[in-house]
Amino acid sequence: MILLKDHNAQTLHEALADLQPPERLVRQLHALAMKHSAREIPAELPNFSKRLLAQIRERVSIPALTRVDKVVSPRDGFAKYIFTGADERRFEAVRIPLLHRPGDEKYIVCVSSQVGCALECAFCATGRMGFQRNLATWEIVDQVVQIQQDSEYPVRGVVFMGMGEPMLNYDRVIRAARIFSEPCGLAISAKAITISTVGVVPGIRRLTREGHSYRLIVSLTSANSETRQKLLPIEKQFPLPELMEAVREYQAATRRRVTLAWTLLSGINTRREDARELAELTRGMPILLDLIDVNDPTGLYHRPDTAEAHAFWDALREELAMPVQKRYSGGQDIHGACGMLAAIPGEAGPAPETILGSAPCLGGDLSLAENADLP
Incomplete structure (x- = not known):
């Protein structure tokens, strides 16, 4: 079984090459899974063959966490x-x-x-x-x-x-x-x-x-x-x-x-x-x-x-x-900060004080970091 979320549009198209699906269809299926959280290949889509979609449904699954x-x-x-x-x-x-x-x-x-x-x-x-x-x-x-x-x-x-x-x-x-x-x-x-x-x-x-x-x-x-x-x-x-x-x-x-x-x-x-x-x-x-x-x-x-x-x-x-x-x-x-991830569920609790700055993450040269100077 092909797992759709293991693929980008190009590799998914290659995996289905023997069915010769249109590239536009493959891109649409990829978008449905990634952007709209579809959990299965649809049985019908406008402008595409139901038979082809049925063949893809037999070959492709959309796994979810x-x-x-x-x-x-x-x-x-x-x-x-x-x-x-x-x-x-x-x-x-x-x-x-x-x-x-x-x-x-x-x-x-x-x-x-x-x-x-x-x-x-x-x-x-x-x-x-x-x-x-x-x-x-x-x-x-x-x-x-x-x-x-x-x-x-x-x-x-x-x-x-x-x-x-x-x-x-x-x-x-x-x-x-x-x-x-x-x-x-x-x-x-x-x-x-x-x-x-x-x-x-x-x-x-x-x-x-x-x-x-x-x-x-x-x-x-x-x-x-x-x-x-x-x-x-x-x-x-x-x-x-x-x-x-x-x-x-x-x-x-x-x-x-x-x-x-x-x-x-x-x-x-x-x-x-x-x-x-x-x-x-x-x-x-x-x-x-x-x-x-x-x-x-x-x-x-x-x-x-x-x-x-x-x-x-x-x-x-x-x-x-x-x-x-x-x-x-x-x-x-x-317990969601760097170095604290251990898959422990629970509610929010007290946090330690941050020394070199206390503003929320505002982005910087790296997306999750901010430039900061000490006062």
């Missing part, structure tokens, strides 16, 4: 969705509101690519779940389809920053990204799709080699190999010199400023020495540093207080001399 839970933050409007797909294992997606421009209100969706994660990053709730399985392409795609149907405004961007390491489910992630960009479907620009990695070097190199227009963000968090090994165990498999070689190759091929994510951990990676090591590691390469406060409900890791955050920001300005932006960590009160 089951929505287990939805909770909306009263604090900032972020919405967390919990789904199940081909089995009963749960995974999450987060809807990020960008509503500050009248007439241009929109959402970004943070999608999961795996159930759980094998990489065991020290401060990440998903990593503590362990790896359960990769999501199928249709399971990634339907997160956005269902959220779009549940939303007042259009979804204009997708970030692969939910549960899992996207580069360890590379083929399905890239296929999903192509489907998101399908003009007759969700029509999300490739440049508004961001793929995140904690440092899976073969995936970065493949993305570079294949020349996709999607944005890449690399979670760095420390420029010191010993510290990084404690926080991000993947450092043992792909150490910083190898990782940065791949990142430099990506930058040279795309000629884009590389975005490096840095989770702020009090007393661990917010010293002037950390800024100095980062400057040395990235010397000669244009970067954008994307800061985000840690979200760790276990209490093992803490955000820097105001004085520590200001001192680190000053050190970055002096040592790094590259653009730095602060990503708003929304949805903390619903």
Whole structure:
């Protein structure tokens, strides 16, 4: 059986080549599933053969996720969705509101690519779940389809920053990204799709080699190999010199400023020495540093207080001399913020204070991040 949400219009047409369906029909069927949440191939459509539609109905199904839970933050409007797909294992997606421009209100969706994660990053709730399985392409795609149907405004961007390491489910992630960009479907620009990695070097190199227009963000968090090994165990498999070689190759091929994510951990990676090591590691390469406060409900890791955050920001300005932006960590009160996704349903609760800015996510060079300066 052909699963429609595993395909864009071109690959669906190729899969049905022996039936010789008109391309216009295939595009219409794709649009019905992606834009109008159709759950089956219709028996009738104007201007198309009932016999052909019956043949397609025998070959094509339109799978759909089951929505287990939805909770909306009263604090900032972020919405967390919990789904199940081909089995009963749960995974999450987060809807990020960008509503500050009248007439241009929109959402970004943070999608999961795996159930759980094998990489065991020290401060990440998903990593503590362990790896359960990769999501199928249709399971990634339907997160956005269902959220779009549940939303007042259009979804204009997708970030692969939910549960899992996207580069360890590379083929399905890239296929999903192509489907998101399908003009007759969700029509999300490739440049508004961001793929995140904690440092899976073969995936970065493949993305570079294949020349996709999607944005890449690399979670760095420390420029010191010993510290990084404690926080991000993947450092043992792909150490910083190898990782940065791949990142430099990506930058040279795309000629884009590389975005490096840095989770702020009090007393661990917010010293002037950390800024100095980062400057040395990235010397000669244009970067954008994307800061985000840690979200760790276990209490093992803490955000820097105001004085520590200001001192680190000053050190970055002096040592790094590259653009730095602060990503708003929304949805903390619903356990929907970065690092908190663990498929736990529930109501909104108290949220920790954000140190480097408290306005809702307003977008920036990256769709879910905003440029921010300390006062």
